[in-house]
Amino acid sequence: MKKVFGKPESLKDAIFHYCAGCGHSITHRLIAEVIDEMGIRDIAIGIPPAGCAVLAYNYFDIDMLEAPHGRGCAVATGMKRTLPDKLIFSYQGDGDLAAIGTAETFHAANRGENITVIFINNAVYGMTGGQMAPTTLLGQASTTSPPGRNAILDGYPVRMSEILALLEGTKYIERCAVNTPANIIRTRRAIKKAFQYQMDDVGFTMVEVLSQCPTNWKMTPIDACKWIDEVMALSFPPGVIKDIKGKG
Amino acid sequence: MTKTIFAGFGGQGVLMMGYSYAHAAMNEGYEVTYLPSYGAEVRGGTANCTVAVSDDEIASPIASEPDYLVVMNNPSLYMFQNRITLGGVIFLNSSIIEARPTRKDLEICEIPAGEIATELGNPRVQNIVVMGAYVKKTGRISPDAYLKSLKKIMGEKKKSIMDVNRKAFTAGYELLS
């Protein structure tokens, strides 16, 4: 019988703790598949964040070093500069990357560190229970913006990919999503490209993944997937934001 | 133990004065400490350093009552003149310092370092002129030891620079009898 689907080698046999419909488990699998495909499991080191993905080391069967909240890019900098031949990627949520870790992210990008950031944007603080994130949309309710995010009181959703793309140190930034099969394939391709750029010493790469959080969005998984296309993508339009090698 | 404060404008080479002296004293086998002024204290143009030289371990590198004061400009004289120990010595760059200490217990060595350095063709060696007088008067280290250290510190710089420094030092050294 032909095998049509299997668990990637770079994932352990553990069952994901993520909620039903969550985008993390899909993204984990995509990263693991790309690592397998590129044959780089032996040199890959992941840096999980504080947030829902804090337990990523339970799932990835590669070396991992947990970073304090928001410091993924600083930790990755220290690792990559020490081990320039390894593939170093950080895996960070929106609160981690775009709030508490903005400075670390911005400056690692500006230094053009040859690392890859997988940026999970689900417009909410997931693990702590659905508080307002820097990426929470205007009008979107959260436990700390109960009537909906109000620009005057709470500011605007932060588009980190566009901001980082302005820095000369960044080489490839793409915004993807994991809400539809087509988008999942696109995300997989983007991750592979980012890792390949890193292997080729091109410089700082980031893949932003719009990721559904049905639990905190208080939606069914199907509605959550639809909401990404219908609402979230209006504020965070998917696509290649920067690619110094042009269309690839 | 003797302690000296060297003070002046930034650019007059006062840190170099203290450093070169401490270096020479170390090579002569003394215990030494060199403490520069730093940070916000030195912004705005004044600089000073304290050098302690002793036969024994030095407790504090700070001079609350220095034995010697070497001043290259007016503000430094005002700042430190009343800190010197009773009967201490002031070395004073008389080329640009118009004021004189009011204390009668101090010995004052006036050194026209500006004029001497200009005669030698390089106004920047004023500090070394003063060092000549200082080494002579304090008598702790030999002139040779000082010049040897100065040469070491100057390192690879042009030979002509060391030559003018040597001349400056000698001029200062011979100024005091």
Added chain:
Amino acid sequence: MNKILIQGNHVIGEAAIRAGCRFYAGYPITPQNELTEYMAENIRKVEGGTFIQAESEIAAINMILGASAAGARAMTSSSSPGISLKQEGISSMAADELPGVIVNIMRGGPGLGNILPSQGDYYQATRGGGHGDYRTIVLAPDSVQELADLTMDAFDLADKYRNPVLILADGMIGQMMEPVVFGEPRPRKYDESYVLKGAGKGRSRFIRGLILDALKMEEHNWKLHRKYQAIEQREKRCEISRTEDADLLIIAYGTAARIAKGAIKRSREAGMKVGLIRPITLWPFPDHVIREFSDKVENFLVFEMNTGQMLDDVKLALNGRGHVHFYGRPGGVVPTPVELAKVIAHHYNNNRSLDED
């Protein structure tokens, strides 16, 4: 013997590089900038040496965390306010059991305070400093020479116990130049198995501080605790001087200890039998030495450039025995030996008159 006249901040950099430090990240803050500048100038000249001027103190310590996990001997440095910012990373490194050297060239505080020499960070340094149940080894040099020696030791101790080590000095030790002879660094002994460098052909590993299960977290805490107990048993260091016949013992460290030595010399000349206990490790604190002296000495004078922090450790060591006096000057004031000699005379003479009564 190659004796050179060199500044404390430079000495740390040079000793670190000689000891095999290959990763340095730092952020500008007075009075330790010369160390950062020295590393910028020199660490890149050695093979595999990395210097990064970090965007913040927090980034710097986290870069150290990453570099350490990747197997580098790594160091960061700062001064008091910057060390407060680094505490998150120091706590994480302690949790992760990662070696690393952190230099604190202390200045006056709290808050921004000033840039003058102070010892106000004793509590922060010796009690872990950040959140959670951990300790860091704290080395407190009192001369530029000792700064050179202890910097090399710091890397060895960090590796040996897989724990952050703090070098705690102040603006005076950092800024001062003194003659120094560099010792030979020992070859590094650090098991490769602790280094994350990709799984290779073997099993993957992870380093983490988050342990959600209470029993497992407790187990980790006790494991760390046992390590700290081992450090307490083996690594306490102090210098004792002129204690043989002393009836009054000064307890001071770092710059304060230098001043105490000057004061003791004066007091001795005036006929007062005064000695010094100088802790070199502030954690583990050499309490056993102080305790032993309490059999024959009644009066102890703790002298610090703060309002009384090591004082607590001395009292704990004595556990009610003897009389503990304190003299301190916080805020960047550096007391003089003459000043301290007067304080000594006051206590010494009070003590005499009590004895004679």
